[in-house]
Amino acid sequence: MTGAQAVPGALLTGAAGWLFVIFAVLALGMAIAVVVARNPIHSALFLLSSFLLVACIFILQQAEFVGAVQILVYAGGIMVLFLFVIMLVHQRGVRERLTFQHQWDVALLFVLAFLLPFLYVLWTERFPDLPQNLDAFRTVRGKIAGNTQAVAWVLYRDYLLPFEVASVFLLVAMIGAVVLGKRSAEKVD
Amino acid sequence: MTITINHFLVVSFLLFSIGLLGVLVRRNFLTVLMSVELMLNAVNLNLIAFSRRLSDLTGQVFSVFVITIAAGEAAIGLALTISLFRQRRTLNVEDANTMQG
Numbered sequence: 001m002t003g004a005q006a007v008p009g010a011l012l013t014g015a016a017g018w019l020f021v022i023f024a025v026l027a028l029g030m031a032i033a034v035v036v037a038r039n040p041i042h043s044a045l046f047l048l049s050s051f052l053l054v055a056c057i058f059i060l061q062q063a064e065f066v067g068a069v070q071i072l073v074y075a076g077g078i079m080v081l082f083l084f085v086i087m088l089v090h091q092r093g094v095r096e097r098l099t100f101q102h103q104w105d106v107a108l109l110f111v112l113a114f115l116l117p118f119l120y121v122l123w124t125e126r127f128p129d130l131p132q133n134l135d136a137f138r139t140v141r142g143k144i145a146g147n148t149q150a151v152a153w154v155l156y157r158d159y160l161l162p163f164e165v166a167s168v169f170l171l172v173a174m175i176g177a178v179v180l181g182k183r184s185a186e187k188v189d
Numbered sequence: 190m191t192i193t194i195n196h197f198l199v200v201s202f203l204l205f206s207i208g209l210l211g212v213l214v215r216r217n218f219l220t221v222l223m224s225v226e227l228m229l230n231a232v233n234l235n236l237i238a239f240s241r242r243l244s245d246l247t248g249q250v251f252s253v254f255v256i257t258i259a260a261g262e263a264a265i266g267l268a269l270t271i272s273l274f275r276q277r278r279t280l281n282v283e284d285a286n287t288m289q290g
Contacts, residue, residue: 010191011241017190024200031204031227035211040219047223054204054230056247059242063249066233066256073256078226078263085267086219089274100214101283107213118202127194133244152245155253166257173261180252180268182274 009129012060020060027053040086048079062137064147197238204231216275217278222266230257 013019030050037043051074058067138146140153155163204227211224233252240248270280277284 009193011194011197011238012190012192014228015191020192020196021190024196028203029201029208034219034223034227035207035215037220040217043220043223045249049231050227051230054234057234058237063240063252065211065236066237066249066252068191069253070233072224073260074230078260081267082223082265085270089280090227093273101216104214107210110213111209114206114209118198122195122198127242129282130243137241137246138246138250141270145258150246151249151253153251155267157248158247159254162254166254170261173264174229177264180265180272 009127016060020057023053023056023060027057034051040090041083044079044082044086047082048075051075051079062134065151191280194238194242197234198269201231201235201238204228204234216281216283218270218282218285221282222263225257225266229255229262 006177015030028048028052030046033046034050037046051070055067055070055075058064058070135144138144138150140149208224208227208231210220211227215221233255236248236252236255237250240246240252273285274280
């Protein structure tokens with residue numbers, strides 16, 4: 001990635017670029033498999049591999065901390081939660097008769113409605129040619145530290161209030177999940 | 190192979206579209222939730238790419254927040270799944286039609 005400065009606006013060059021292509025194509029394939037798989041367990045495992053591949057792309061992009069958080073939180077936490085719930089509600093013998101709803105037309109219309117402005121922006125917008133500064137991702141107070149330290153510096157200094165709000169959000173989500181998941185005493189079936 | 194921000198935008202858009210299609214066409218509530226996670230992941234990809242492009246750490250910090258929201262959303266969604274399954278014995282979103290939607 002040392003040659004990134006050669007072409008203005010290039011994020012990855014050479015072998016790293018090919019690695020990105022491989023990771024991106026595999027991640028997209030896994031995402032398609034998530035949507036078309038009939039068995040929810042298969043969907044969950046494809047989703048897991050998609051998350052891991054996207055984490056690889058994050059690490060290619062000098063975002064090592066976010067890549068690690070992606071693996072820990074998504075692959076470690078959310079996927080385990082998904083698999084637990086799938087095993088709780090899985091009914092043996094009851095097969096899904098129809099995997100898809102009959103609203104492909106509306107769905108494709110929605111995607112088209114996103115596609116047109118996206119293509120417009122992609123073709124008209126010229127992003128400014130800023131000089132690439134890879135040290136911005138690992139510098140703390142002028143000294144080279146690590147990506148984790150740099151993220152922590154920005155998170156706890158500039159974004160302390162959102163950080164606290166996020167902790168309140170997680171508390172609300174936890175209480176909500178407990179209340180929703182609680183079996184009510186009078187309605188035991 | 191030289192990768193610019195446009196490649197990232199295309200990959201992120203495709204990932205988001207696959208997630209959107211999954212939300213709209215799948216019947217299984219669990220798969221719908223997984224597709225929502227795919228969409229959030231596509232947004233994260235964009236944030237990271239622009240963070241790298243603009244040499245600004247804010248995108249990385251923001252994607253950490255997005256991951257936090259995704260975790261909370263998954264917890265609530267899965268609690269709803271269990272609640273739906275308990276009431277209806279099914280995960281088909283078309284059977285959850287009490288409000289005639």
